[in-house]
Structure formats: C-alpha cells, structure tokens
Amino acid sequence: MSNFLNPKITNNYENKIRHVGFEIEFSNIDLDEILNILKNDFQFKEKKINNFFYKLESKYGDFILELDFELLTKQKIKKGAKKLSQTIGIDIKTNDIEAIEKTIGDLSKDIVPYEISTPPLPLDKISLVDELTNKLAINEAKGTKHKLYYAFGLHINIEVVSLEVQSLLNYTKAYLILQDFINKDAKIDIARKISPFIDNFKTDYIKHILDDSYKPTIQEFIDDYLKFNPTRNRSLDLLPILTFIDEKKVRNKLPNEKIKPRPAFHYRLSNSMVGSSNWQISEEWNRWILVENLANDIENLELLSKEYLTHLDNLINLTSWEERVEKWIQNH
Structure with missing residues (x-):
C-alpha cells in the first residue's frame, strides 16, 4: 500500500496523468553497490557513460546515477589532460588520467553525494522511490543527518496542472503562505539552511504576490518572478516552468544559470534522510500535498493571503505565522 497522498488534481496541463520526478542525494555506499541495487532489485539496464555517470533504462525512461561533481561526471579532467598533451607534445596515457579521476573520486565521496535522478514517473507509480530508498538504506547509504556537513537534499519535480497564469499564481501563493510552516515541520538541517540552495522567498515578493489587486498576465508574472528572484536559490524554484513557457525571456535575464x-x-527544500529510522520520501511528498490542497481551495487561499499580509504588516503578533498555519491545517 502506498503512503503517498494523492493531490486533488491528478491530471496535468495536457489532461493526462501527472508525472513526478525525484532527485535523491546520499553517500556512505560504493558505486558498484548502487548499480547492483538498480540492476538486480529493479531490473534496470545499465548504460555506462563514464566512471562516475550512468544511465539506467527503465520502462519509465532513464534513471541517472552520478557522483554530483562536474569535474568527474563531465570528464573535465580527461578533456583538460588531452588538451594539455596536445599543447606540450607529451602523450598523457588514458590509464594515468583514470587513476587521477579515481583518486579524486575516492577523496570527494565523503563530501560530494551520489545522486539518483528518476525520470518523470506516473503519479500512480511514485511509491517506487520509497522502495528504492529502503534498498539503499539496507545497504548503509546515508543522507543529510549522517554528518554535520552533509547538505544533501531531496528534490521533487511536480508536473503542473495548467500553464495558465492563474494556476501558477495560486500555487505560488499557496507555497508562500506555507513555506515557514513546512520549513519548521520538515526540520530542515542547518547545513542545508546555510547552503546557497534553498532560501525562502523574501518579504517584498510575498507582499507583491499576495496582494489581491495583483492580476498579472503570464508575461508580467514571469517578469516579476525574475525581478524578485533572479536565482535558482529558492526552496521552490519556478525557473524550470517559466523557462518552459518562455525560454528566451528567462535566458536573456539569467544567461549563466x-x-x-x-x-x-x-x-528543492527537503532533507534527504536516506538511512534515518523509518524515513520515507512519501513524508516529504505529503508536505507538498499541503501546497496542492491550498492552491486548489480558492476561498481559503484568499483568506490566508489577507491574513498573512496583515501579519507581515503588524509590528507585534501574539502568535507566529507557523502556529496560525498549523491551526488551519488541523481544521482542514
């Protein structure tokens, strides 16, 4: 039986079943062990790209396994060595390059995580990722809490229900209202909080978006997002969907992202708690369902938007916003 709650809307913007992708970071396990799990327990077919980057074929598409270190996965050492050998006229042997790569890979494994990225999975098949993390945990894989400096994350890519601006605005509003509560409820690790990956949205953007007079076109919505958030460093990153809608606009504004x-x-918010007692990805997914529920409850979305704006404007509040949200969740 799956522990994943279903969203209110299960079809995507093309009126087909929604898909969800997952990116899971972890360490404390050898690459060969991970490959064995993916091939033997899940019958995925291995396609080796290089020593630190693998594709594994499944009926849903390719799973990606990599050491999250571009110097190795994109073979920058090998390419640099070849260029150097041409420049100085000395042949640098492939075996020597691979030995250097292996040494760097071994040294970096304790700092840089392995990452498994799933293809977009149909909504009714996403329980597969709990099965996968359970197998990793049995083989001693470890996530965020294993060491103080492990800022490992779990990313979830949730297919949108609509490309219309009102839907995107409603989901954004819902997340802005809930972000402080979700941060607290998920017990986000300090190493992740101080990392340049998952900043909360700032108050000026929250006030701009939640104002009931804000009725943007899709182009205005994109422009405003880029103005207030010219970065991927947000706990909910809208840049992929905005780039899907208008790639030229986003690339012109953020050419280096x-x-x-x-x-x-x-x-992008969640800890990756692989190996922690009883933790499952479904826990993190079910927090996202709070966003789904509020985004599709217009009456309460408008109510909480007004309350939050008042809360932000007050010099003194007798209760925290997280407490107000928690009370609302308990009653709905």
Whole structure:
C-alpha cells in the first residue's frame, strides 16, 4: 500500500496523468553497490557513460546515477589532460588520467553525494522511490543527518496542472503562505539552511504576490518572478516552468544559470534522510500535498493571503505565522 497522498488534481496541463520526478542525494555506499541495487532489485539496464555517470533504462525512461561533481561526471579532467598533451607534445596515457579521476573520486565521496535522478514517473507509480530508498538504506547509504556537513537534499519535480497564469499564481501563493510552516515541520538541517540552495522567498515578493489587486498576465508574472528572484536559490524554484513557457525571456535575464526547462515545479527544500529510522520520501511528498490542497481551495487561499499580509504588516503578533498555519491545517 502506498503512503503517498494523492493531490486533488491528478491530471496535468495536457489532461493526462501527472508525472513526478525525484532527485535523491546520499553517500556512505560504493558505486558498484548502487548499480547492483538498480540492476538486480529493479531490473534496470545499465548504460555506462563514464566512471562516475550512468544511465539506467527503465520502462519509465532513464534513471541517472552520478557522483554530483562536474569535474568527474563531465570528464573535465580527461578533456583538460588531452588538451594539455596536445599543447606540450607529451602523450598523457588514458590509464594515468583514470587513476587521477579515481583518486579524486575516492577523496570527494565523503563530501560530494551520489545522486539518483528518476525520470518523470506516473503519479500512480511514485511509491517506487520509497522502495528504492529502503534498498539503499539496507545497504548503509546515508543522507543529510549522517554528518554535520552533509547538505544533501531531496528534490521533487511536480508536473503542473495548467500553464495558465492563474494556476501558477495560486500555487505560488499557496507555497508562500506555507513555506515557514513546512520549513519548521520538515526540520530542515542547518547545513542545508546555510547552503546557497534553498532560501525562502523574501518579504517584498510575498507582499507583491499576495496582494489581491495583483492580476498579472503570464508575461508580467514571469517578469516579476525574475525581478524578485533572479536565482535558482529558492526552496521552490519556478525557473524550470517559466523557462518552459518562455525560454528566451528567462535566458536573456539569467544567461549563466543552469536551468532545465520542464513543465514542473522544482521543489528543492527537503532533507534527504536516506538511512534515518523509518524515513520515507512519501513524508516529504505529503508536505507538498499541503501546497496542492491550498492552491486548489480558492476561498481559503484568499483568506490566508489577507491574513498573512496583515501579519507581515503588524509590528507585534501574539502568535507566529507557523502556529496560525498549523491551526488551519488541523481544521482542514
């Protein structure tokens, strides 16, 4: 039986079943062990790209396994060595390069995580990722809490229900209202909080978006997002969906950001608690369901938007906003 709650809307913007992708970071396990799990327990077919980057074929598409270190996965050492050998006229042997790569890989494994990225999975099949993390945990894989400096994350890419601006605005409002509560409820690790990956949205953007007079076109919505958030460093990253809608606009504004256009919200907040007692990805997904529920409850979305704006404007509040949200959740 799956522990994943269903969203209110299960079809995507094309009226097909929604898909969800996951990116899971972890360490404390050898690459060969991970490959064995993916091949033997899940019958995925291995396609080796290089020593630190693998694709594994499944009926849903390719799973990606990599050491999250571009110097190795994109073979920058090998390419640099080849260029150097041409420049100085000395042949640098492939075996020597691979030995250097292996040494760097071994040294970096304790700092840089392995990452498994799933293809977009149908909504009714996403329980597969709990099965996968359970297998990793049995083989002693460890996540965020294993060491103080492990800022490992779980990213969830949730296909949107609509490309219309009102839907995107409603989901954004819902997340802005809930972000402080979700941060607290998820017990986000300090190493992740201080990392340059998952900043909360700032008060000026929250006030701008929640104002009931804000009725943007899609182009205005994109422009405003880029103005207030010219970065991937947000706990809910809208750049992939905005780039999917208007790639030229986003690229012109953020030419150096690494953005993959896709019709999905890029939810980056969660700890990756692989190996922690009883933890499952479904816990993190079910927090996202709070966003889904509020985004599709217009009456309460408008109510909480007004209350939050008042809360932000007050010099003194007798209760925290997280407490107000928690009370609302308990009653709905």
